[in-house]
Amino acid sequence: MRSLFVLVTLTTGAFAQMGAVGLFGILMKKLDNSPQGQCHQLSLFTNIIDLANNPKVVDALTGGDPSKAQMSQALVSILNAQMDPIKANKATVDNCQPTIATDNEVTDCLESQAVTQLNNILANQTAVDAMTKSNPQNVDMLKKLSAALDDKAKAVKANATESGFCDSTVDVRCIGQKIMTQFVKLASDDAALNAHFANNATQVQQFKDGAAKAQTRLDEQRKDEKLTGVCGKMPNILPIDIGSVTLDDLPSGMGIGMGMGM
Structure with a gap:
């Protein structure tokens, strides 16, 4: 469910x-x-x-x-x-x-x-x-x-x-921005990516490509002044700090999907 x-x-x-x-x-x-x-x-x-x-x-x-x-x-x-x-x-x-x-x-x-x-x-x-x-x-x-x-x-x-x-x-995209921001952050750590994907260059690149698309989406959304204002006021409702999620927290195979799915 x-x-x-x-x-x-x-x-x-x-x-x-x-x-x-x-x-x-x-x-x-x-x-x-x-x-x-x-x-x-x-x-x-x-x-x-x-x-x-x-x-x-x-x-x-x-x-x-x-x-x-x-x-x-x-x-x-x-x-x-x-x-x-x-x-x-x-x-x-x-x-x-x-x-x-x-x-x-x-x-x-x-x-x-x-x-x-x-x-x-x-x-x-x-x-x-x-x-x-x-x-x-x-x-x-x-x-x-x-x-x-x-x-x-x-x-x-x-x-x-x-x-x-x-x-x-409130705007659901504010939650998406937090997720994408962490995605981009994870993609910037080459050592962690290589360890997570066992030095599989193709999978690492797929992840990085997805992060690049996420960054483009973030850049576009941040041009929207109203959305930026809403996200600055939106209360957190999640019992988790998205910024604390690491590559090791991702279920098996999810990292590749993240890279391909943006």
């Missing part, structure tokens, strides 16, 4: 080959267990569980395959097990309420914006073909996912206060 990470991955274009599962794997490996990090865990994991328990979302992402649907419940179990010790501390939960409220508001914005981006893609056949590789099952997944989350997106847009907050303070 990929939930919010699917939406982020679809709309940023960053680390497209990593996929949502890869992002989730890194997240779980690099969890921030500081008091603030635990607050972010509670909000993010609760939101993921809500999506994992949404039959329409599950059907969209699994194509109605019962075995794949069971995976979403396995994810729920993993996340609940991670949260249970945090929830057992009432003082921590009470102290987390302001952070959770902000995180939930930002998450609503991200999901609404992601659905808007997804609908824009679905309205452009060329974009649909590129994203889905003209696979009818993938096209069906995107359409069902959009329909499953459309009501929530409309509710956000209908609320003038929330819509204003989203427009001025």
